[in-house]
Amino acid sequence: MTAAELPRWLEILISGLLLLGGLTAVLGALGLVRFRTFFTRLHAPTKTSTLGIGGVLLGSIVYLSWISEMAVIHQVLIAMFVFLTAPISAHQMAKAMLDANPDMRPPLPGNTETDSPRRETARAGDQAGTGSDRRSQH
């Protein structure tokens, strides 16, 4: 490691990015442990997958690009993949939780007399398993 060739401000920048990633990961995991309901717990670790991974990857991009004296950007591939897939998996988990217990779904705003979502999901919950009309809703 040729850490002696690094200028001081770049050392501080890289260390700050790595420590920011680590602190964000600890905060996300702390939220995963401490929050009470599933949906608040779903919210917390997304900070890990954006700011935590992003900080570590940005720090490694700056560090490796400086010590190898060329632009090392294949960490961008990992960052792009994680940033693209984290909302999809969170959405799938939230949808699975709402499908498993439909009474957790909050009512829609507006005209609750004619199209109450609570009634629809209760009816779909009776036919859970076959679920042909529910599949056409999605």
Place this chain on the structure above:
Amino acid sequence: MIGMAISIALLLFAVAMLLAAWRLLQGPDILDRVLALETLYTNAIAVVILLGLKFATQLYFEAALLMAMLGFIGTVVTARFVGRGDVIDHD
């Protein structure tokens, strides 16, 4: 200074993985455990990248990319299987 920062960041990610493992063992619902597993693999990607920085080798980045892809597929498949009973829609 950079080596010390890498070590401290590795320690912080290890603490985060311990907390997520507590939720994995404790979680009241199956989806809590799926969420804890997703947090674990996200932290493990960062740990692998930090180890690649520490050992100054490029070999670890392919491992991190593979972990990102396989972890995403595992999370989505498990969530769909728990939520609706099958993974792929067939009519």
